[in-house]
Amino acid sequence: MGAATAGGRTAPKVGFARSSNVSYHAKRLPLGEKVIFRSGRVFRRAATLVALACAAALTACASEATPVHSTGVERAGGRYLSSAEAAQLEGRPVQAVYVPVYSHIYHRDGREFDLTATLSIRNTDFAHPVIVRDVRYYDTAGALVSRFTTAPVLLPAMATLEFMVGEKDRRGGSGANFVVEWLADAPVSPPLLESVMIATSGQQGISFTSRGHDIAGPGAAE
Numbered sequence: 167m168g169a170a171t172a173g174g175r176t177a178p179k180v181g182f183a184r185s186s187n188v189s190y191h192a193k194r195l196p197l198g199e200k201v202i203f204r205s206g207r208v209f210r211r212a213a214t215l216v217a218l219a220c221a222a223a224l225t226a227c228a229s230e231a232t233p234v235h236s237t238g239v240e241r242a243g244g245r246y247l248s249s250a251e252a253a254q255l256e257g258r259p260v261q262a263v264y265v266p267v268y269s270h271i272y273h274r275d276g277r278e279f280d281l282t283a284t285l286s287i288r289n290t291d292f293a294h295p296v297i298v299r300d301v302r303y304y305d306t307a308g309a310l311v312s313r314f315t316t317a318p319v320l321l322p323a324m325a326t327l328e329f330m331v332g333e334k335d336r337r338g339g340s341g342a343n344f345v346v347e348w349l350a351d352a353p354v355s356p357p358l359l360e361s362v363m364i365a366t367s368g369q370q371g372i373s374f375t376s377r378g379h380d381i382a383g384p385g386a387a388e
Contacts, residue, residue, distance in 0.1 A: 238328035239319055246317040247297070255318060260299055260349045265378040267303075267361045269331055269338035278340075279372075280333045281363040285314075285344050287327040291354040295322050299347040301329060306341030314344075321357075333365060345381070 239246065247255075265285060270278045289296050298321055301314040314329045321327050331338060346359055359378030365371065 238326075242321060242325045242327045244295075244319050244321045244325060244327060246315075246319055249317075252318050255297065255299060255349070258349055260347045261356070262381040263346045263348070263357075263359045263378040264381050265344040265346065265359050265361050266376040267331065267338060267342040267344055268340050268363050268376075269336055269342050270340055271363075272340065278336075279365060279367075280336060281365045281372075282333040283331040283338075283342075284362045284364075285329040285331075285346075286358075286360050286362060287321065287329075287346060287348075288358040288360075289321045289323060289325050289327075289354075290356065290358050291323050291350075293323055294350060294352050294354045295320050295325075296348050296350045296354055296357055297321070298327060299349060300345075301347075302345045303331070303338065304343050304345065305337055306339035311337050311342075344378075346378070 267283045267285070268281055269283060270280045273279050285301070287298060287301075298315065298319040300318070303311045303314060305311050319327060329344075331342075344359075344361065348357060361376045361378075362373065363375070364373040
C-alpha cells in the first residue's frame with residue numbers, strides 16, 4: 167500500500183518488478199569482483215581478467231617490435247652478406263674509422279656516472295650501398311671487448327645502422343671506442359659515423375655526441 171501525502175493522496179510505491187522464475191541478487195567479494203546469480207547460473211566478472219587481457223595485448227605488440235638491443239640491421243633495411251659474398255671482399259681496400267665512446271664519465275669527486283651509448287653509421291650516398299665489414303668495441307686500455315657484427319653488412323643508400331652499449335655495460339669505460347671498417351663497390355659519399363651518449367638521474371639528464379675520425383691505413387683494427 168502507498169504512503170499517505172499531505173494532500174490526502176496515496177503516493178505510488180516505487181520498487182522493482184520481480185519475476186517468479188528469475189531472481190537477482192549480488193554478493194560482496196574482494197575488490198574488483200562481483201558475482202551475479204541468475205536462474206542458478208553464476209557469471210563472474212573480474213577486473214583482474216581485464217588487466218590480464220590488456221597485459222597480453224601489450225606483450226603481443228611488444229613482441230612484434232624490433233628489440234632495442236638488436237644490431238639494427240633489420241631496422242636499416244640491410245642484410246648480412248653470405249659466406250661466399252664475404253669471401254670476395256678479401257684483399258680489397260677498406261677504410262677504418264675511430265669513434266670515441268663513453269660508457270661512463272666522471273663527476274664531483276671522481277664518482278662515475280654511467281651512460282647509454284649508441285653508435286650510428288649513416289650511409290650518406292643517395293644511390294649506392296656501402297659494406298660495413300667489421301664493428302669492434304674497445305675499452306679504455308685498448309683491449310677488444312666485443313665484435314658487434316657476425317658478418318659484413320650491406321647498408322642501403324641513405325640508411326642508418328645502429329649499435330647500442332647499455333647503461334649497465336661498464337666494460338668500455340670512459341676511454342672506450344668503436345673501430346668500424348667499411349668499403350663500397352663504387353665511388354660513394356663517405357658514411358657519417360658518430361656516437362650518442364645519454365643518461366638521466368631524477369629530473370636531470372645529460373647527452374652529447376662524438377664524431378668519428380678516419381684512421382690511416384686499411385685493416386687498422388686488426
